[in-house]
Amino acid sequence: MTTLALLGGQPEAIATGPHFSWPPIDDVTRARVAAQLDTAVSIPGRSGIVAELEDALKGYFGVRHAITTCSGTAALHATYAAVRIKAGDEVIVPAWTFHATASPLFHLRAVPVLCETGPDGNIDPARVEELITPRTRALMVTHLWGRPAGMAQLAAIADAHDLVLLEDGSHAHGAGIDGKKVGTFGLASAFSLNGPKPLSGGEGGFVLSNDDDTYYRVLMFAHYNKRCRSEIPDSHPLARYAVTGSGLKLRIHPLAAALAFDQLHRLDGYLAGRAEIARYLTEHLAQVPGLDVTPVPEGVIHSWYGLTLTYRPDELGGLPIERFHQALLAEGASEFDRSGSTRPLHELPLYRHPDRLFPGHPQHHRQYPPGSFPVAEHTYRHTIKLPVWHREQDLALADQYVRVAAKVSDHHKELLA
Ligand SMILES: Cc1ncc(COP(=O)(O)O)c(C=O)c1O
Incomplete structure (x- = not known):
């Protein structure tokens, strides 16, 4: 007769040591990250491993633009700013998610409006429309635990109400619906590359978009000076802000980029x-x-x-x-x-x-x-x-x-x- 371990019995045979660790690191990964130490440990422009990672992300997701950042939180902050969320705007977000999906909105003086989720944890499309007011500007969707949300319905709602559709893909790198990858459904999406995420650089994040103006605005928000000066065309209305951008520097570390680049291929x-x-x-x-x-x-x-x-x-x-x-x-x-x-x-x-x-x-x-x-x-x-x-x-x-x-x-x- 077995007894539960909690009640004094023998624990069910469970292997010793940590049962799960992430990201998987082998000798190839170690060598790639170590080689980066001899190449560059600070990359202010779009070059080296940062450009390689961004190009690889563009290829993987099939999008025009990928911009790396120092964290997923920074990617979300830049995304909201880039799509022009401003003071007093309302953004509908899932009531249940990691807070960083929505917390950057406070810094923009915008209001996160919480929406009920379904039993699968994702935002419930049937509960979105009742929250829309004249101040609603955007709908942010998390794919909780990596399970894609109901994007067909959510995109139709965003379309019908002229809302900017955004995604937080931080749990869901490579997830998709009918061959379309999470992170490619709306105007822009943000991802974390933090420790346990399906794609990990240890720390880091990125923004995806097919829209040129959103790309320039993410650069302006998160990558002042060199990248803004070299990538934003003189004809862009914000080009003259290139030296300072918005005043924030949210760059990924090259060692994190090297780790994420290695992991992306796996x-x-x-x-x-x-x-x-x-x-x-x-x-x-x-x-x-x-x-x-x-x-x-x-x-x-x-x-x-x-x-x-x-x-x-x-x-x-x-x-x-x-x-x-x-x-x-x-x-x-x-x-x-x-x-x-x-x-x-x-x-x-x-x-x-x-x-x-x-x-x-x-x-x-x-x-x-x-x-x-x-x-x-x-x-x-x-x-x-x-x-x-x-x-x-x-x-x-x-x-x-x-x-x-x-x-x-x-x-x-x-x-x-
Ligand atoms: C859904 C979600 N969004 C955003 C973030 C923030 O990412 P980061 O930790 O890279 O800032 C996380 C991190 O856990 C997350 O789970």
Whole structure:
């Protein structure tokens, strides 16, 4: 008779050491990044590894422009500024996302308007139109955990209401719908290259756009002086600001660019490997009472930044998720995670009282008491997520996680006692 580790039994056999680390770094990666040390460690113009990475991103996404930045947050900030979001404008954003999807709006004195999400965590297209006012300028979409949002419907809404459609692809490099990649649906998109992201440079970010003016404005916002002077044509109305730009310098570090460049060539391989393991995990975890998995629709490529499970206490005698999660961790399955920072935004002080950090911020007409977004709040509180491994040899580890989930589910009554 087995006993749960939380109740004093033997943990289910889980391999020692960290179970997931990202990005994968091998000797080729090491050599490429080390070689960059001898080439250039500061690149003020569009040359060297920065130009190589931007060209490779343009090729990968099939877009006219890619501009690297020091972070995804900076890419989002530059994107909003470049599409001319200004003081008092409203931008519809998902109620549940990582805050940086929307936080740069406060710096522009614009107002993030939170929109309910669906059970898959993505913005619910059916809830967007009710939020549109004469001040609404843009719609920002996150592809949460790498699952593409409903872009056909969202693009139609943006079109019908003359809104700028923007994407935060930070979880979803290489994800797509019917052959079209996430990040290419709107006027511009922003991506993070931060540590665990599907495409990682350790730190960094980038903006994509097919629009020349947006490109120049991102440069003006994030890359003052050399890049602005050499890339913005004299005929552009902002060309004379080239030396100072907007006053911000948000360049990527060349070592981060070298790492991201190396990783970009491996991205599709990672995604294919993840898809295999996600299929295995999904199929087996779906059979575990107490856990639901959301199927991926036909034609959708998921980046599997995270595989989310929806906890169903009703199937386990009302066992609280905290106790279920504790029991998973006690078995040694340390990658079962409950997200902390990627949470409903209205629970964060910045979104409740932005005026304390941004005096005079025009948010006062939007208040979001607890319960404002029942689906986002419920889904967030009932989500347990896993990273998705990509190598064939990781299947054994994935299998251990399945066995842990099944063991805790089977023994749930003992946790209730
Ligand atoms: C959805 C989303 N947007 C934006 C960001 C910000 O990216 P960065 O950490 O590179 O600034 C993150 C980072 O975790 C994110 O998850």
